[in-house]
Amino acid sequence: MISLAGRDILHHWTKYVFTGVGLGLLIGVTLSMAGIYRGMVDDAQVLLRSSAADIWVVQQETLGPYAEPSSVRDDAYRALLGMPGVADAANVTYLTMQIRQGERDVRVMAVGFEPGRSGEPPFLVAGRGVERSHYEVVADVRTGFRLGERIRIRRQEYEVVGLTRRMVSSSGDPMVFLPLKDAQEAQFLKDNDAIVNERARTVANPGLNRPGVPGLLDALLASQTSSRSVNAVLVKVASGHDAERVAGNIRRWKHLEAYTWRQMEDILVSKLIETSARQIATFLVILAIVSAAIVSFIIYTMTLGKVRELAVLKLIGTRNRTIAAMILQQSLGLGLIGFVIGKTVATLWAPYFPKYVLLLPGDAVRGLAATMVVCAIASLVAIRVALKVDPATAIGG
Amino acid sequence: MDAPAIEVRGLGKRYGEGDAAVDALKGVDMTIAPGEVVGLIGPSGSGKSTLLKCLGAVIEPTKGFMALGGVPVFDGGWKIRDLRGLRRDSIGFVFQAPYLIPFLDVTDNIALLPMLAGKPNREARRMAVELLEALDVGHRAKASPAELSGGEQQRVAIARALVNRPPIVLADEPTAPLDSERALNVVRILNRMAEQYRTAIIVVTHDEKIIPTFRRIYRIRDGRTYEEAGEGRAA
Numbered sequence: 001m002i003s004l005a006g007r008d009i010l011h012h013w014t015k016y017v018f019t020g021v022g023l024g025l026l027i028g029v030t031l032s033m034a035g036i037y038r039g040m041v042d043d044a045q046v047l048l049r050s051s052a053a054d055i056w057v058v059q060q061e062t063l064g065p066y067a068e069p070s071s072v073r074d075d076a077y078r079a080l081l082g083m084p085g086v087a088d089a090a091n092v093t094y095l096t097m098q099i100r101q102g103e104r105d106v107r108v109m110a111v112g113f114e115p116g117r118s119g120e121p122p123f124l125v126a127g128r129g130v131e132r133s134h135y136e137v138v139a140d141v142r143t144g145f146r147l148g149e150r151i152r153i154r155r156q157e158y159e160v161v162g163l164t165r166r167m168v169s170s171s172g173d174p175m176v177f178l179p180l181k182d183a184q185e186a187q188f189l190k191d192n193d194a195i196v197n198e199r200a201r202t203v204a205n206p207g208l209n210r211p212g213v214p215g216l217l218d219a220l221l222a223s224q225t226s227s228r229s230v231n232a233v234l235v236k237v238a239s240g241h242d243a244e245r246v247a248g249n250i251r252r253w254k255h256l257e258a259y260t261w262r263q264m265e266d267i268l269v270s271k272l273i274e275t276s277a278r279q280i281a282t283f284l285v286i287l288a289i290v291s292a293a294i295v296s297f298i299i300y301t302m303t304l305g306k307v308r309e310l311a312v313l314k315l316i317g318t319r320n321r322t323i324a325a326m327i328l329q330q331s332l333g334l335g336l337i338g339f340v341i342g343k344t345v346a347t348l349w350a351p352y353f354p355k356y357v358l359l360l361p362g363d364a365v366r367g368l369a370a371t372m373v374v375c376a377i378a379s380l381v382a383i384r385v386a387l388k389v390d391p392a393t394a395i396g397g
Numbered sequence: 398m399d400a401p402a403i404e405v406r407g408l409g410k411r412y413g414e415g416d417a418a419v420d421a422l423k424g425v426d427m428t429i430a431p432g433e434v435v436g437l438i439g440p441s442g443s444g445k446s447t448l449l450k451c452l453g454a455v456i457e458p459t460k461g462f463m464a465l466g467g468v469p470v471f472d473g474g475w476k477i478r479d480l481r482g483l484r485r486d487s488i489g490f491v492f493q494a495p496y497l498i499p500f501l502d503v504t505d506n507i508a509l510l511p512m513l514a515g516k517p518n519r520e521a522r523r524m525a526v527e528l529l530e531a532l533d534v535g536h537r538a539k540a541s542p543a544e545l546s547g548g549e550q551q552r553v554a555i556a557r558a559l560v561n562r563p564p565i566v567l568a569d570e571p572t573a574p575l576d577s578e579r580a581l582n583v584v585r586i587l588n589r590m591a592e593q594y595r596t597a598i599i600v601v602t603h604d605e606k607i608i609p610t611f612r613r614i615y616r617i618r619d620g621r622t623y624e625e626a627g628e629g630r631a632a
Contacts, residue, residue: 001512002505011500312496315455316557317485317513391484392455394492395446395569 004322005329012302019298020334023291024341027371030287031346032353034363037280039356044170044268048261052118053234054243056259057089057250064257065094065231066170066264067272072256074184074230079254085241090117091230093183096173099143099151106143108176109169110153112183118234121177127162134182138162140174153178154186170268172355180230188227198224288374291338296378299331303382307389314391324383328376335375339368400467402564402597403429403452408461408471409620410447421447422458423620431564431595434588436608436627438601439617445601446569448617452599453488453567454480466564485513489558489566489596493573495550497542497557503529504538507557514561528556531593532586548579552586559590566591566598577606584610 009016047066056065057072057080064070077089093112098105113119115130121138127147130136137158139145145160152158158178167175178186190198202208202220209217235250235258237243247258259267303310313323343364350357405427412419421444429435439445450456451463454470454477463471465487470477477483484490497506507525512518529535532552537545545553551571558566568587572580584600584607591598599615602608611627 002501002509002518004500007505008500308496309498312492312498314481315453315484315490316510317481318509319481319513322513392450394490394496395450395453395455 001322003329004326005333008306008326008330009333015302016334016337019294020337021341023294023334023338025345026287026291026294027338027342027367028345028349029342030284030291031342031359031364031367032350032357033280033283033287034367035346035350035357035359036353036355037277038358038360038363040170040172040273040276041269042358043168043172043356044273045265046166046168047170047268048265050122050167050175051092051234052120052122052236053090054237054261055235055247055250056264057233057235057254058231058257058259060255060257062257063267063271065092067267070231070257071229072231072233074228076254076256077233080233080235080250083246083249083253085238085246085249086235087238088118088236090114090119090234091180091232092119092234093180093187093231094169095183095187096169096171097153097186099153099176101144101149101151106145107173108139108143109171109173110183110186111175111177112180112187112230113177114180118236121162121164121167121175123164124162125165127160129162130177130179131161133179135159136161136179138164138177140167140176141165142168142174143176145176151176153182154189155191156182156186158182168356170272184227184230187231188229190224195224288370291371292374292378295331295334295338295375296381298334299327299379299382300385302330303327303386308394310386310389311391311394314389315394320387323386327383327386328379331375331379331382332372335371339371342371343367399431399595401428401464402431402433402466403427403599404462404464404467405452406462408448408451408463409459410444410451410456411459420620422451425461425617425620425622427615427622427624429565429597429599431597432591433613434584434591434598434600434611436600436602436611436614437617437622438603438608438614443617444620445617448622449567449569449599449601452565453490454483485510486561487563487565489561489563491551491554491558491566491568491571493570495542495547495554497550497553499542501542502538503534503540503542503545503553506542506553507560510557510561524560525556528560529553531590532556547574548582551575551579551583555583555586555590559594559596562594562596564596566596568598568600570602570604571600572602572604572607580604580606581610 058064058070059072062068062070074091077091080086080089095110097110098107130138135158137160139160141163147160149160150157199221208220237246243260247260250256250258350359405425408422408425410422412421425448437445451458458471504522504525508521511521511524526538529538534549534552537549572583587598609628609630612629614625614627615622616625
């Protein structure tokens with residue numbers, strides 16, 4: 001038996017291809033949306049991997065340092081190092097900011113780290129790591145910074161000495177790694193005018209400026225210009241110890257919040273991007289409905305366009321299931337053409353998205369299955385119309 | 398002696414019910430032998446198309462008896478359950494317009510019927526090409542229907558009607574869109590095919606050019622048929 005659907009598609013191939021292109025672009029957008037969601041999840045996991053920590057110690061009763069602000073004294077790590085099961089503890093700061101580069105602003109996450117400890121960039125693709133205590137940075141290539149370029153962060157200028165790749169925040173902003181002291185200053189230090197004002201207020205306060213207590217005022221003023229806070233302490237657990245148990249001990253004895261990898265992943269993936277994920281899911285549902293409506297309309301009009309041929313086919317003895325299969329195959333064929341075009345364009349335009357778009361083969365397979373299901377459903381109205389065609393209409397009168 | 402290809406007695410068809418009921422056929426009697434070509438003529442609304450649809454097992458008569466190829470098909474009710482199969486295997490149709498399937502080439506338009514009947518593709522195409530040769534359109538076997546002239550399209554439609562060697566062919570004004578020469582040519586072909594395949598052919602027509610070619614005519618008026626002798630002129 002010849003394929004009636006295949007012959008009809010070949011006969012009207014221009015109509016099919018153009019409809020397929022339109023549908024394909026829609027499917028391409030759908031796949032890209034799924035890719036954007038996957039990219040967000042991957043960004044979150046990249047952030048966790050790049051931290052190279054087993055436990056994140058943050059301010060009590062916060063979901064810090066990524067989902068909520070967190071402030072921890074920068075000497076807290078000493079106490080953590082003395083706890084059983086803690087192999088290493090390193091201070092880190094995170095600050096999302098805009099850095100001016102020529103005529104444009106680059107949005108980055110500035111990460112303060114201690115070289116050789118958790119939190120440093122795990123690998124470089126060019127240049128070297130931060131070796132000096134101040135004014136050197138390693139930047140993700142997506143910042144657009146070049147080796148040797150000088151960038152300004154707050155009041156200081158920094159030299160880009162190394163480049164890394166796929167180091168991004170949970171929002172997809174590329175990271176810039178700088179020495180911890182510089183990062184603390186950039187994050188917590190007030191500007192000069194604010195410091196002058198604060199000093200004046202302190203000097204004018206009789207409770208703090210006591211003539212009978214020498215050194216008190218100087219100590220207070222010094223504390224106002226130095227920063228003793230970090231956003232989190234990254235803890236590595238010694239081998240043979242359970243991260244959950246170590247985190248529990250930190251929570252109990254140090255009055256700090258401690259999250260294991262699994263808990264932090266849950267915060268980043270489930271909580272931080274939950275709204276975005278729901279937004280994308282809603283958009284995907286709408287796109288699926290729009291795609292179904294388009295396919296349904298096209299197949300329906302094409303079926304209406306051959307009512308006479310269908311009547312003849314029925315009159316000469318073509319079975320209903322043959323006619324239904326023809327329309328179903330045409331709809332699936334249209335979906336297949338659309339999917340191939342959609343997958344191709346989604347792959348081609350993915351690198352041009354400002355945020356990371358991760359197209360997983362599994363998602364493509366699921367997308368193909370969903371497309372086929374949508375097209376099968378979309379063909380039902382046309383099949384119903386075709387089966388109701390009266391063979392008697394082929395005979396005049 | 399062969400059984401009649403078509404035997405119809407007291408066939409009636411009523412549309413609607415109660416006061417709105419209309420008797421399109423009131424009692425049709427008709428007997429056509431294998432290989433015979435008869436004309437069915439009558440004014441518009443006389444019941445020609447209704448009779449054709451009943452004979453084609455497309456609509457169900459209300460009363461009477463009908464046998465096709467010696468097999469009772471209707472006797473107060475359908476005697477055969479697979480009407481689709483009956484139409485496919487036992488009845489050929491030629492329409493006013495050829496109604497060829499535009500997305501199939503000429504050969505496959507014809508071969509589709511034997512394929513639907515379960516014949517292998519190769520065998521079905523061989524049967525189609527053989528018939529196309531017999532109808533002098535073998536050279537258009539690979540053409541698309543849109544590439545054919547009106548006369549060629551009608552010959553292909555006749556080939557489609559005959560390919561399964563049905564005992565009867567119902568032709569609904571097959572010469573309407575054709576000029577005199579082509580119309581008479583179609584009649585010649587129908588006569589030749591009827592003789593060659595022993596197929597009974599009923600030609601519904603208004604066409605004054607071809608009416609004189611029939612040896613026998615059924616005139617239909619107010620839902621009843623009246624048999625009369627035709628001139629039987631050579632087409």
